[in-house]
Amino acid sequence: MAQYFHGSQRLSEVLKRPFNLYKPGWYDQYVLGLINQVAQSMDSLVTQEVTNHLFQQSNQPWGMDLASINLQRAREHGVPSYNQFRQWCGLTRMDNFSSLLHVMANSTVHRYNDMYDHPDDIDLWSAGVAENSLPGSMVGPTFNCIIARTFKKLKIGDRFWYENKNLPNSFTPDQLSEIRKVRLSRLLCDTSDEVETVQIYSMVLPDPQLNPRVSCKSKILHQLDLSKWKEDYSDKKNQDQ
Template sequence: MRKYRLTPGFSFRYNITQNPTIYNVFATAAFRYGHSTIPRFLTLGDRHVPIEQLFNRPSEVIKDLDTVLKAILKDRHQEVNRFINSGMTEHLFETSGNNGFDIVSLNIQRGRDHGLPSYNNFRKACQLSEVTSFDDSVFGKAGPALKSVYSSPDDIDIFTGAVAEQHLHGGAVGPLLACLIGQQFHDLKYGDSFWFETSHPRKGFTSGQLSEIRRMRFAKILCRNSGVKSIQRDPFTVYSKESNPMIPCNDLPTIDLTKWRR
């Protein structure tokens, strides 16, 4: 966050030469890391529903959106790694029998269809050392598995190698994904003349308005758009009595709209 100047509080200055276009590798491989975090089951009330029973089936959302929302808030996601649950690798978009797809095969093939260079090429572009051995510590215990399907580290597909990397300290992804995602969001921010922190007198907000916007939390947005009555302070993290307690929705800060009164 600090390296790519994404931490809240950094002074924003629009860069007219910054191209905010979405990189091919970001759309095709890097931001698909989330496929490895999808859990095998979703806990809907007292039911543990296999993920494949929810593909293209909006009935659960239509029937009770709040129950689905509570399940997503409560259930732990899987870590970003090479282990992806069987619902995604054997039953993706399955309609009957055994006609499901494999998300990993699709990701790899998509990268090849888009002509993405190899994993090592992107490490080099990110000024990371190239991997010359499957025993490289960046792969942790994943080296033997990669060696069983690739003849050389130079052959590794970008998606495969990126999700196999050991996480950075304090991060949810490895160094290559951190680079690709960080650079993309940096470009989106500093290449956007309408970024909400701009000091442009006609495009931007007043300091008072910015303070109010920064007070708003995702937890409050979820509360105001659902029937949830209490929620953990940080919805992106599972509930913890000590570090991420449940809070009544009414106790969460809201925006003082009088700052916009003329």
């Protein structure tokens, strides 16, 4: 499939409506669109596609509001406040609104000052997306802490994590090495129908010099060597005897 502009589609039109993916060629178009479209930088703004048109029915002018839902369900489930999570993460507690000026935009702090009586009242999700991003990160210190701890616990707590050692299902060092050689770009090539070329680093925009598009048949995109999983039946026979 040639890499050119096929068209655009609103986010609100595809949420919980994956039906286009059942059509031949549409998955490839979505993949190519995702790896070639410039992503916006992280900020505290939320698109109207999910604040005014979330799960909108075709016969209705408006949908639901994801921002409001996030705040409501956090309160209903007893999710701790922004300040409580900062303390849990070992970050400085915000005792007044002025202290917030060090981690988020002045205009946001002024709005919080108008809406809340004290920083202790600020909702986690709202302040989390409002924090200035850390260098090299898309999120601020509080969300950085939560996301990092979550993934660490998911990894350590999963006895089937693929890097775990000394288990009957553990991969061998050669198998792990083979798995780590495979790029996401290789995976996109293998799981698509007609994608013929893809940039080497698929999460980075293509560049003729720094990140060129290469053929899916190219040896540059390492293909998983399944021979590393081949079992030696002769050893098993000897053990049985």
